Amino acid sequence: MKIEKINENQIRCTLTREDLESHQVNLKELAYGSEKAKKLFRDMMQQAQIQFGFEADNIPLMIEAIPVNLDSVILIVTKVEDPEELDTRFSKFSPYKDNAQAEPLQLDGADNIIDIFQKICEAKMKSTTRKQANQKETSEKSAASSETPTVDLIRLFSFYHLDDVIAAAHGLNGFFTGKNTLYKDSSDGRYQLVLHQSEYSPEEFNKVCNILSEYGSGRAFSAAGEAHLKEHGELISSSALQQLTQL
CATH class of the missing domain: 3.30.70.1950 (Alpha-Beta Plaits)
Structure with missing residues (x-):
């Protein structure tokens, strides 16, 4: 389990296949919240506290779960001092789904990360399907207007x-x-x-x-x-x- 301190209010945790196997957890269990998965998240937050003094008790947290592949996942945990900023700040951390899908995520403890992870995985799957459809539509439009000059910002x-x-x-x-x-x-x-x-x-x-x-x-x-x-x-x-x- 690799935990990195991005700044005073944010950490990034990379869970590899070995981390999941050592806790006898797979990604499906992370999404649906087994007891082993909850223990893994508690261990993660405890390790972050020991390594970096990352205190998360009674503080609103913003979570981004990024499935890297079928065997690993990256979690970005951000403390938010002003809960009213959640909508704005979360939209900046979410290139994997449309802003319309982004919603404020307020957690009281590590156990609740499970529910958030499930929501994000489901939203990512919907976003991937929608992106594939959009890419197909864009490709068709591009073929129909191949003489239109492109813009490279x-x-x-x-x-x-x-x-x-x-x-x-x-x-x-x-x-x-x-x-x-x-x-x-x-x-x-x-x-x-x-x-x-x-x-x-x-x-x-x-x-x-x-x-x-x-x-x-x-x-x-x-x-x-x-x-x-x-x-x-x-x-x-x-x-x-x-x-x-x-x-």
Whole structure:
């Protein structure tokens, strides 16, 4: 069980196949809430408290459960001081389902994470089906209007530390695989991530930008600005988000 502290109010826990097997739990049991699954979540929160002093008693929590594959899952747990912010903040953490599906998640303890995980898994399955249908419709429209020029939006995100870029890459968890390049600005030492819309829809690209804005500051960018950065900046990676996720 790997637990990482993102900041004072947020942790990320990766549950691998080995973690699930050691607790004799599978993903289906996580979704439907067996006693073994509840014990696993209690152990997770207790470990977070011991390692990082992450106190979660009587504090509203926002949970994002991201099934990575059939054998592992990532849980992002966020303490929310102002419950009224739940709707807004949760929408930024959820690139895997439409904003219409996002809802505030307030938990009183680890046992209740089970119910939330089930809801998110069900919503993700519906979102995947809907996304596949949308992709098919988009493909058909693209074939019918192949002469229509495409638009490739560009955004620039600045980070003070490389660890912030790594955290952002893990926050996306492989959702974005489009064109992105990381430079180090020699003038101020900041890390500059140039992000292209690529094949993503404006809505999907906006969700990616929302997540990255949790870790760095973003703004609109241009091809001319990117050319200047290529000439005067230090190239770190031509596919940073994909590579840094592996760290």
